[in-house]
Amino acid sequence: MDTIINQIINGIMLGVMYSLVAVGFTLFFGVLNLIQFSHGEIFMVGAFLGLIILNICHLVLGIENPVLLLFICFVGSSILTGLFGILFGRITIRPIKNAPPVIALLTTLAAGLSIRYIVMAFYPSGSEPQRFPAYLPDWQIDIGGVLLRFDSLFILAGGLFLIIGTYLFINKTKMGIAMRAVAQDRETAAMMGVNIDKVIDITFVVSGVLAACAGIFNGLYYRQIIFDMGGLYGVVGFSAAVIGGLGNIFGAIVGGFLFALLASFTSAFIPGGSAYRFVVAFAFLIVFLVIMPKGILGRREKRTA
Amino acid sequence: MTANHPKLFRCERLTKNFGGLTAVDGVDFGVSEGEVLGLIGPNGAGKTTLFNLITGVYQPDGGRFTIRDENLTGLMPHQIKKKGISRTFQQSRLVLGLSVYDNLFIGMLESFQSGFFDTLIRRSGFKNELRRAIERANQLLRQFNEELVEKGFVPVSDISQIDRRRLEICRALATEPALLLLDEPSAGMTPEESIELMNDIRRVRESYYQKLSIILVEHDMMVIEDITDRVVALNFGKKIAEGTFEEVSRNEELKEAYLGK
Amino acid sequence: MKELKLSLQDFFLILLCLLACCAVFVAFLLATNLFVLLAIIFAVTLAIYLFNRVEQVKSLITGAFERRGKFVTGTVIAILFLLPFVLRSSPYWIFILTLALLWIMVALGINVQFGSAGIINLGAAAFYGVGAYTAGMLATRLGVPPLVNLLLGAGMSVVVGSVLFIPVLKTKSYYLALVTIAFVMAFHTLLNNEEWLGGAQGIVNIPLMSIGGYSFLREINILGFKLPSQANFYYLALVLGALMVVAASRIWNSWVGLTWNSFNEDTGDELSAKCMGVAVNKWSMIAFTIGNFYIGLAGAFYAHMAGYIAPPDITFYQSLLFISAVILGGVDSILGVSVAAVLLVIMPEKLRALQQYWIILFGIILVLMLILRRKGLIPARIRTYGLKISRALGGPPER
Numbered sequence: 026m027d028t029i030i031n032q033i034i035n036g037i038m039l040g041v042m043y044s045l046v047a048v049g050f051t052l053f054f055g056v057l058n059l060i061q062f063s064h065g066e067i068f069m070v071g072a073f074l075g076l077i078i079l080n081i082c083h084l085v086l087g088i089e090n091p092v093l094l095l096f097i098c099f100v101g102s103s104i105l106t107g108l109f110g111i112l113f114g115r116i117t118i119r120p121i122k123n124a125p126p127v128i129a130l131l132t133t134l135a136a137g138l139s140i141r142y143i144v145m146a147f148y149p150s151g152s153e154p155q156r157f158p159a160y161l162p163d164w165q166i167d168i169g170g171v172l173l174r175f176d177s178l179f180i181l182a183g184g185l186f187l188i189i190g191t192y193l194f195i196n197k198t199k200m201g202i203a204m205r206a207v208a209q210d211r212e213t214a215a216m217m218g219v220n221i222d223k224v225i226d227i228t229f230v231v232s233g234v235l236a237a238c239a240g241i242f243n244g245l246y247y248r249q250i251i252f253d254m255g256g257l258y259g260v261v262g263f264s265a266a267v268i269g270g271l272g273n274i275f276g277a278i279v280g281g282f283l284f285a286l287l288a289s290f291t292s293a294f295i296p297g298g299s300a301y302r303f304v305v306a307f308a309f310l311i312v313f314l315v316i317m318p319k320g321i322l323g324r325r326e327k328r329t330a
Numbered sequence: 331m332t333a334n335h336p337k338l339f340r341c342e343r344l345t346k347n348f349g350g351l352t353a354v355d356g357v358d359f360g361v362s363e364g365e366v367l368g369l370i371g372p373n374g375a376g377k378t379t380l381f382n383l384i385t386g387v388y389q390p391d392g393g394r395f396t397i398r399d400e401n402l403t404g405l406m407p408h409q410i411k412k413k414g415i416s417r418t419f420q421q422s423r424l425v426l427g428l429s430v431y432d433n434l435f436i437g438m439l440e441s442f443q444s445g446f447f448d449t450l451i452r453r454s455g456f457k458n459e460l461r462r463a464i465e466r467a468n469q470l471l472r473q474f475n476e477e478l479v480e481k482g483f484v485p486v487s488d489i490s491q492i493d494r495r496r497l498e499i500c501r502a503l504a505t506e507p508a509l510l511l512l513d514e515p516s517a518g519m520t521p522e523e524s525i526e527l528m529n530d531i532r533r534v535r536e537s538y539y540q541k542l543s544i545i546l547v548e549h550d551m552m553v554i555e556d557i558t559d560r561v562v563a564l565n566f567g568k569k570i571a572e573g574t575f576e577e578v579s580r581n582e583e584l585k586e587a588y589l590g591k
Numbered sequence: 592m593k594e595l596k597l598s599l600q601d602f603f604l605i606l607l608c609l610l611a612c613c614a615v616f617v618a619f620l621l622a623t624n625l626f627v628l629l630a631i632i633f634a635v636t637l638a639i640y641l642f643n644r645v646e647q648v649k650s651l652i653t654g655a656f657e658r659r660g661k662f663v664t665g666t667v668i669a670i671l672f673l674l675p676f677v678l679r680s681s682p683y684w685i686f687i688l689t690l691a692l693l694w695i696m697v698a699l700g701i702n703v704q705f706g707s708a709g710i711i712n713l714g715a716a717a718f719y720g721v722g723a724y725t726a727g728m729l730a731t732r733l734g735v736p737p738l739v740n741l742l743l744g745a746g747m748s749v750v751v752g753s754v755l756f757i758p759v760l761k762t763k764s765y766y767l768a769l770v771t772i773a774f775v776m777a778f779h780t781l782l783n784n785e786e787w788l789g790g791a792q793g794i795v796n797i798p799l800m801s802i803g804g805y806s807f808l809r810e811i812n813i814l815g816f817k818l819p820s821q822a823n824f825y826y827l828a829l830v831l832g833a834l835m836v837v838a839a840s841r842i843w844n845s846w847v848g849l850t851w852n853s854f855n856e857d858t859g860d861e862l863s864a865k866c867m868g869v870a871v872n873k874w875s876m877i878a879f880t881i882g883n884f885y886i887g888l889a890g891a892f893y894a895h896m897a898g899y900i901a902p903p904d905i906t907f908y909q910s911l912l913f914i915s916a917v918i919l920g921g922v923d924s925i926l927g928v929s930v931a932a933v934l935l936v937i938m939p940e941k942l943r944a945l946q947q948y949w950i951i952l953f954g955i956i957l958v959l960m961l962i963l964r965r966k967g968l969i970p971a972r973i974r975t976y977g978l979k980i981s982r983a984l985g986g987p988p989e990r
Binding site for chain 3: 060117120121124125126127128130131132134135136137138139140142143145146256260263264267297300301303304307308310311314315318
Binding site: 385387406407408410411412416417419423424425426427428429432435436437439440442444446449450453456457460483484485501505 | 838841842845846847849850852853858859860862863864865866867868869870871971973974975976977978
């Protein structure tokens with residue numbers, strides 16, 4: 026019973042992180058009809074920027090307070106990753122914004138590869154795993170015999186906060202409405218005066234913030250990050266978004282959790298399953314795509330004349 | 331004039347729903363051999379959906395359609411092509427990167443006999459078929475315009491809009507259909523080009539394809555009056571009028587649909 | 592008399608060009624100084640640029656190549672045959688050239704799938720792996736002769752590929768991309784963890800290629816020259832590769848190639864192809880199968896050349912390298928993808944000094960190509976089915 030609960034918790038943690046990345050994928054597809062395959066690398070960049078900020082604040086500026094450190098880390102990395110996203114978008118996405126999604130997939134795939142190895146090459150001992158400082162307290166709460174770590178709750182709460190924030194942004198702000206307009210019908214939105222290039226920027230910022238936070242969560246939870254952590258997350262994020270229905274934010278969250286729980290349960294309950302957890306998850310993905318290509322909650326239908 | 335001849339093509343109570351919207355609602359009509367039928371109606375009346383239904387692109391939710399009394403309902407597009415229905419599209423669906431000949435050959439692919447053996451090993455069989463194909467392609471192009479023959483190996487992206495329309499019709503004709511569906515062939519053309527194209531279509535039909543039946547979707551009423559033998563009018567997916575152009579143009583509901591109350 | 596003069600001029604130009612290319616190529620292979628290498632790359636790029644700009648030179652040379660097709664083929668074959676002679680003191684480069692030939696085979700396979708038919712297969716490395724592992728296992732466990740293994744490996748690749756038929760037919764573009772990525776990643780994990788597949792070590796001690804009793808480990812003595820044993824693999828790969836290029840070329844220049852182009856998702860139109868009677872599903876599966884056959888055969892050959900095959904060779908990154916041969920070289924262009932395949936093998940070898948920066952450079956080049964020149968280095972030409980078309984008849988223009 027214990028193990029099951031622990032596996033569920035583990036799965037939920039993973040689910041939060043997968044979901045945050047998946048939402049980014051789904052936003053790109055929903056709003057811009059593109060597959061941004063290097064989103065996993067944005068996740069990685071967010072984590073590394075977070076690490077750099079933490080190290081600078083702690084070692085150079087001498088800040089000791091963990092709350093302050095984490096705050097600066099999250100906010101700082103979010104801002105920088107958002108800016109990085111804008112730059113990335115302007116260089117790689119704007120030129121191909123009208124091309125078929127496959128071209129964007131390949132272009133961003135290649136770009137992601139470059140980013141990954143740039144980090145490996147230029148970050149000191151980039152090919153090694155980097156120790157991520159543990160600023161979250163080690164508290165454990167005992168609920169009915171189950172130990173809940175503080176960092177699990179923190180990540181869960183953080184993820185929730187980010188999702189709610191994204192929802193509010195998309196539905197209540199002017200930029201968010203612009204995004205939804207472009208998602209529904211790009212041509213008409215453009216004719217109504219929406220600046221498509223700006224929407225590209227905003228999409229990168231929003232998904233960048235989500236990915237950066239997911240990256241830092243990842244670092245805090247596993248206590249280490251590595252230059253190729255974006256590879257798996259990219260594929261998983263894409264898969265989760267597809268399962269939930271590309272373009273559907275809630276679907277991406279469902280997909281993320283589904284994927285995480287599938288992987289965790291395989292790991293826990295099938296002997297020797299740990300190595301196979303992704304084989305199972307991917308097999309599930311392939312079968313799923315054949316049976317329900319529109320995803321669980323339905324894909325956004327792009328209007329074709 | 332041809333109203334009493336046995337019908338080549340019939341559709342009965344054809345219906346198609348999309349979610350809550352009924353795009354085509356119980357449409358009935360027939361086309362005789364050699365007849366040109368105009369299909370008119372305001373935008374959104376269901377004309378293209380009807381075309382998609384009778385070419386197997388969509389499956390109907392009700393009703394049926396037949397060619398020479400053979401039921402074609404439920405068949406896939408490539409099967410329907412074999413039964414003798416061919417079409418052009420509102421937006422050009424030629425392959426821009428391929429040559430004029432290649433696009434025409436796409437319409438003839440089904441009739442080719444060369445298999446992998448002829449392709450890989452005994453090339454002479456393939457070469458003979460190729461020569462016959464080019465002759466046939468030239469013959470088709472010549473019916474429209476002698477100049478097109480010289481552009482056989484030119485990529486379609488390099489030829490004019492009106493030539494592309496001609497080519498698209500040629501491609502449909504290459505499949506040797508009994509019934510040809512033309513979906514707004516003059517869309518996007520200047521009035522002069524439109525007249526030119528319609529004259530071409532009429533001339534080609536009268537010279538070479540007297541037995542070919544055509545369903546023509548057009549917005550230009552002068553063209554409809556000029557070329558068609560009969561007219562069917564749709565509005566909101568329903569047939570609201572059928573008859574000669576004079577008869578149909580007097581229909582009140584149709585006038586309202588086009589011009590408002 | 593004028594005819595003769597034109598012929599001689601053509602032959603001379605062709606020989607000059609091909610020999611010059613060959614000389615530069617060999618010089619590039621053998622140079623060790625990084626600056627020399629970069630200088631060669633720069634010079635070649637400049638030459639290509641000037642070639643494209645100076646119309647007279649361009650039309651003169653392309654005209655010669657087009658008119659004397661048979662002579663060109665003959666000269667190219669002769670040059671390829673003589674390469675090991677020129678490189679006989681550098682057996683490593685003969686090995687690399689053989690690897691390049693294998694990559695050409697893979698690129699041809701992917702070109703059929705993606706270039707012609709528009710089926711994106713980012714799991715190509717898995718099919719390469721199936722070919723290699725099948726050959727390796729059959730050879731080490733059952734003692735099947737290597738030559739037979741080539742066919743069996745290719746065949747197995749086709750069989751495994753049929754598992755993906757339904758996704759190929761039912762899922763479009765980016766969904767299929769995801770499916771194939773998931774496939775290769777899952778396959779990689781399977782290879783790493785299953786003991787009967789060799790686990791993390793892979794299959795080792797695979798007997799090297801041999802035909803009948805002739806072992807490929809022997810040196811060759813021809814015409815008084817002693818060629819290293821690597822030349823054996825090279826010549827076999829050359830023969831196989833030539834056959835595959837001819838086959839691929841003939842298929843492209845026929846109704847089959849046209850059929851695939853007609854429903855290609857990116858450049859063709861599936862809906863109108865269907866309405867014109869094309870059985871899209873059937874031909875999609877055929878394209879996928881032929882592609883996997885090519886890829887599997889190359890994999891099987893590799894197993895018998897390297898003597899081992901292990902999971903690190905079968906990754907998503909490897910798939911990306913394979914498919915980039917098509918993207919960089921020229922979509923649906925046999926010449927283009929072949930040239931790109933060779934470059935993709937040679938460049939990382941020569942630019943070893945750049946180490947991990949090579950991948951960064953590769954990624955950037957790929958991005959630039961996709962944004963700026965999506966048709967690739969040597970784009971596909973208009974199909975003329977092997978007929979000699981005079982320019983006056985609206986013949987194939989420069990692309």
